[in-house]
Amino acid sequence: MTHWKNLLARSITTPEQLGRHFDFDVSALNPVYKQFPMRINPYYLGLIKTPGDPLWRQAVPDPQELDDDICLVDPLDEENRSPVENLVHTYPDRVLFLVSSQCAMYCRFCTRKRKVGTSRMLVTRETMREAFSYLRKNKEIRDVLISGGDPLLLSDETLVWLLDNLRAIPSIQIIRIGSRVPCTLPMRITTRLAGILKRYHPLYINTHFNHPDEITPEAAKACARLAGAGIPLGNQTVLLKGVNDNAATITKLMHGLLMIRVKPYYLFQADMTRGTNHFRTKVETGLEIMQAMIGYTSGMAVPTFALDAPGGGGKIPLSPNYLISLGKSVTLTNYLGAPCSYHNDLE
Numbered sequence: 001m002t003h004w005k006n007l008l009a010r011s012i013t014t015p016e017q018l019g020r021h022f023d024f025d026v027s028a029l030n031p032v033y034k035q036f037p038m039r040i041n042p043y044y045l046g047l048i049k050t051p052g053d054p055l056w057r058q059a060v061p062d063p064q065e066l067d068d069d070i071c072l073v074d075p076l077d078e079e080n081r082s083p084v085e086n087l088v089h090t091y092p093d094r095v096l097f098l099v100s101s102q103c104a105m106y107c108r109f110c111t112r113k114r115k116v117g118t119s120r121m122l123v124t125r126e127t128m129r130e131a132f133s134y135l136r137k138n139k140e141i142r143d144v145l146i147s148g149g150d151p152l153l154l155s156d157e158t159l160v161w162l163l164d165n166l167r168a169i170p171s172i173q174i175i176r177i178g179s180r181v182p183c184t185l186p187m188r189i190t191t192r193l194a195g196i197l198k199r200y201h202p203l204y205i206n207t208h209f210n211h212p213d214e215i216t217p218e219a220a221k222a223c224a225r226l227a228g229a230g231i232p233l234g235n236q237t238v239l240l241k242g243v244n245d246n247a248a249t250i251t252k253l254m255h256g257l258l259m260i261r262v263k264p265y266y267l268f269q270a271d272m273t274r275g276t277n278h279f280r281t282k283v284e285t286g287l288e289i290m291q292a293m294i295g296y297t298s299g300m301a302v303p304t305f306a307l308d309a310p311g312g313g314g315k316i317p318l319s320p321n322y323l324i325s326l327g328k329s330v331t332l333t334n335y336l337g338a339p340c341s342y343h344n345d346l347e
């Protein structure tokens, strides 16, 4: 068995196993993991320092998950926006294609926790073939975002089959892979995998780091391998209460990402997903974090803060306001709060 498969097989999947690693009463977690699966592989487990720390909160079931009657089971209305199983077509020119139900770690805040890691999510070669045929017919789709679950938990052979099939469709210009593996199981990024992926350019990877403690030498090595294969790397972070909901943590994370050649892409307001209400922050928190970054640090480090509208309205960018008035003269404020004006009196 390859190293990463062996690590994955040694994941802990029950609170009782967790209790053997930490001095923590896990009895209250039993009803939770039966509803929403738990999987913490030995690599990520090793990064958790103490119960309740930011990595623990992302990985360990919490009784609050079962105490949420505010949020929605399918907040982005993905099921209704899927013309074929596992293919979400919300925007005109691009789709989200779910190709795996498995992840290297089950994040407690997952938007798809209704189905990821459970028998409620079924991905087979047959469901994938139906997606290929939809993509062949709908030539306006030029960008396919492969996600899941985690696409990089597929075997090398299945990935080759999938990518060969996508590249055989002429209307598809770019392929994007969304994967948390560089963060949660970086050993999956083998030289063999990087060698496979580079055959399908233009191919982009967006990964998902939420906390500076996740940026380790192993994660750096995985990202160096992907970047070395010519794959531009982006990152999506979810703003999470008790994990990263302050400017110092987010700024440190974004600086750390640039150091491992990953360009911050999105900072997401947490979705209104059933079982994740305890992670949500106020929108003001995200705007304050953005204001603390813009101008004060490299523009390269600043992601787009976005809220994915409940009901499937799509991603809406949110920004602190620097525009005071718009007319023949525009008045603005800079990041320090100093007033500025610009002559806008043009035909």
Ligand SMILES: *Cc1c(COP(=O)(O)O)cnc(C)c1O
Pocket: 088, 089, 090, 091, 094, 095, 096, 145, 315
């Ligand atoms: C996020 C998402 C995309 C990609 O959005 P970008 O803003 O282009 O990164 C596409 N389809 C769906 C359904 C999505 O949720």
Ligand code: SF4
Pocket: 102, 103, 104, 105, 106, 107, 109, 110, 111, 112, 116, 148, 149, 150, 180
């Ligand atoms: S890696 Fe992504 S899909 Fe998997 S559990 Fe985490 S957030 Fe959900």
